[in-house]
Amino acid sequence: MKNNKSENQLLVREVFSKFLDSKSHRKTPERFAILNEIYDLDEHFDIEFLFSIMKKKNYRVSRATLYNTIELLLECHLVRKHQFGSNIAHYEKSYFDRQHDHLILTDTGEVIEFCDPRLHNIKKSIEEIFNVSIEKHSLYFYGKKIKNEN
Amino acid sequence: MKNNKSENQLLVREVFSKFLDSKSHRKTPERFAILNEIYDLDEHFDIEFLFSIMKKKNYRVSRATLYNTIELLLECHLVRKHQFGSNIAHYEKSYFDRQHDHLILTDTGEVIEFCDPRLHNIKKSIEEIFNVSIEKHSLYFYGKKIKNEN
DNA sequence: TTCATTGCAAAGCGTTTGCAGTCAC
DNA sequence: GTGACTGCAAACGCTTTGCAATGAA
Numbered sequence: 001m002k003n004n005k006s007e008n009q010l011l012v013r014e015v016f017s018k019f020l021d022s023k024s025h026r027k028t029p030e031r032f033a034i035l036n037e038i039y040d041l042d043e044h045f046d047i048e049f050l051f052s053i054m055k056k057k058n059y060r061v062s063r064a065t066l067y068n069t070i071e072l073l074l075e076c077h078l079v080r081k082h083q084f085g086s087n088i089a090h091y092e093k094s095y096f097d098r099q100h101d102h103l104i105l106t107d108t109g110e111v112i113e114f115c116d117p118r119l120h121n122i123k124k125s126i127e128e129i130f131n132v133s134i135e136k137h138s139l140y141f142y143g144k145k146i147k148n149e150n
Numbered sequence: 151m152k153n154n155k156s157e158n159q160l161l162v163r164e165v166f167s168k169f170l171d172s173k174s175h176r177k178t179p180e181r182f183a184i185l186n187e188i189y190d191l192d193e194h195f196d197i198e199f200l201f202s203i204m205k206k207k208n209y210r211v212s213r214a215t216l217y218n219t220i221e222l223l224l225e226c227h228l229v230r231k232h233q234f235g236s237n238i239a240h241y242e243k244s245y246f247d248r249q250h251d252h253l254i255l256t257d258t259g260e261v262i263e264f265c266d267p268r269l270h271n272i273k274k275s276i277e278e279i280f281n282v283s284i285e286k287h288s289l290y291f292y293g294k295k296i297k298n299e300n
Numbered sequence: 301t302t303c304a305t306t307g308c309a310a311a312g313c314g315t316t317t318g319c320a321g322t323c324a325c
Numbered sequence: 326g327t328g329a330c331t332g333c334a335a336a337c338g339c340t341t342t343g344c345a346a347t348g349a350a
Contacts, residue, residue, distance in 0.1 A: 026304060026349055047339080062307040067340065083233045087314075088339065103276060106285070114276060122266045126253060126291055130262060134253075134293035141276055143284035176324050176329060197314080212332040217315065237339075238314065 005040075012039055012078055012095050019076035033059060034069045038079060044092045044111060084111075084140070101139040108145075155190075162189055162228055162245050169226035183209060184219045188229060194242045194261060234261070234290070251289040258295075 054061050073079035080094040103112040204211050223229035230244040253262040
């Protein structure tokens with residue numbers, strides 16, 4: 001399991017590299033460093049968090065570059081963006097995950113991922129009814145753990 | 151249909167009034183004026199838009215009060231809040247509407263409302279699987295109109 | 301060499317806060 | 326009368342922008 005991670009790092013670097021080529025963007029070390037750090041994380045993160053862990057590792061990196069690079073990573077679907085209610089944008093790596101949705105526990109802030117195939121059927125219906133092509137969806141449930149009182 | 155609107159205005163004022171009582175909040179004219187303006191709108195709006203239309207109608211109202219009052223209206227479920235991707239919060243009146251979800255056309259910015267009962271089943275399953283009680287959900291589809299080429 | 305990209309700092313902008321004046325109770 | 330509420334302006338915090346320096350092609 002553990003060495004999947006470094007294999008994956010190689011794979012996503014490759015994907016990003018091809019994307020940058022195709023758009024004639026430069027392959028700067030900063031861009032790949034950021035990609036690496038993101039794929040090293042196992043949780044959702046915001047820009048400030050990413051900035052702080054990269055500073056801690058003595059990278060010379062600016063918030064501006066983080067925002068720019070994340071933008072590119074969104075474009076090539078290596079990262080997903082979330083707006084969990086507040087004004088701070090949250091992100092997560094997305095390449096090896098299946099598309100999934102989120103259950104947010106409002107008391108603890110915990111975020112649980114789930115995937116329900118029935119959502120796909122709803123999507124299909126909406127596409128037919130309104131004659132649209134849906135590129136993306138976002139579904140969040142907000143709730144609380146039920147405590148058993150024994 | 152038209153005079154439903156003023157009947158509704160009375161009804162929501164009543165609801166808001168009861169809510170303010172129950173929380174020992176004061177019934178200021180500003181709060182009711184804001185409620186009225188919101189229930190006069192038929193679209194989604196943001197604070198800046200609400201501010202501008204109230205200014206245009208010569209209300210003496212501040213953004214601070216708009217934010218404060220909206221907060222109260224959210225609490226008593228007379229208004230719903232949305233975060234359609236960007237950092238600007240959007241709102242809509244919610245008292246007479248059935249709970250519904252949104253399809254956002256990314257090219258035109260148009261927002262279409264829909265309601266699919268199957269979502270309820272998904273919710274039920276998630277509640278059972280994770281042993282949670284879900285208070286709220288948000289579902290957005292993002293897509294584009296399909297053009298017929300005849 | 302050239303100009304896309306970078307780091308840094310300043311500016312933007314939606315939202316929140318502080319405060320003196322006001323008015324619902 | 327009193328303290329919750331208001332308008333105003335300043336502060337906040339995330340994000341974007343401007344710009345001189347840098348380095349990928």
